[in-house]
Amino acid sequence: MTQLGRGAGSSAPRSVDVARLAGVSQKTVSRVFNNEPYVSAEVRQRVLGAAEELGYRLNNAARALASGRTRTIGVVTLGTALYGPASLLVGIERAARDTGYALRVVNTADGDPAGIAGAVESLLDQGVDGIVISEPIDEGKISLGVDVPVLVLGAPAGFVGPRAVATGVRADLLARAATEHLLDLGHPTVHHLAGPQRWYSARDRLEGWRAALADRGVYEPPVAQGDWSAASGYEAGRQLAADSDVTAVFAANDDMAIGLIRALVEAGRSVPKDVSVVGFDDIPVAAYVTPRLTTVRQPFDAVAKQGLELLVHAIENPDADPLPAGDPPVELVVRASTAPPRSRTTPE
16 A cells, blocks of 8 residues: 555644754744755755655645645546547546636556656645546555545545545446447347456446346356457457357447457458447547447546536535535447347348
8 A cells, every 4th residue: 555645634744843853943944945055964854854754745836825725736647548548638627627726737657556656746746736536547555645635536445535535437337338238239148348457447347248237137258358459359359250149249448349340340240230339438430430330428528527526626615525426427329330130130
């Protein structure tokens, strides 16, 4: 577990506390943190050590405001060009414009849990009033011992903190809608091409698919695995095309669905006459591939708007109860890649 800042329940340390612990004056503490001259190396180290021990953090920008706030929100997000995380970040930027708060964004790297801690510390050092954690990959349990509200987007309660609120796109509900659409068309079951399971969203989509099958009492086939890329969808499609029992596939994103369709067609399996395919995201190209892709649209803007409202409320009303978070809308976009199975269609 990574401990960020001070523990929950402690009051914010002040410069007088640092001065008392270091055995110096408040003026000396100020000189150290403002990098002023005429402070010996020994005294400077003593002050910095005391500040670290107490968890003291200088916030010059906030002190300059009468309100004590910088009106800035920090965002910690995975540095990736993948459609989902990138679109959510754009949604956050749009929503922030309506709140009157500016954003400071820090990107992290996949596979570096310390990067999250470092990103949070960097934002706190800049005096942000609140933090958005938009980390789609499971890097282990992260404990947020900070004194500003934290909004967690799309991750389970592994991110904890004294003033944490959470919301997300509810990918499980979207996955259920995609799976139920195929079952409603009459397919006996639905195969699933899953995303990498370190991603929270991939797990949610898997669980939504699984729950939909269980509710209908139908057979749950083995799960195919991809990595979000069209190439991985193509490779999975080559395997699925060889199984004549496959009549419907729900892919965990549109890119994999597009690769899957190409593999099915190359193997002589018509889409949707032989196999129906549903994607996830509704990327811009989904409406222009052949066949046009049926998919579920992620409500990035709605989630970002609601999340920022929750966070700003927590910032501006520190003693109030958090606002309730509602479920985002579910939008199934039906196009040409889905149809009833052959046995239920009119013969040509």
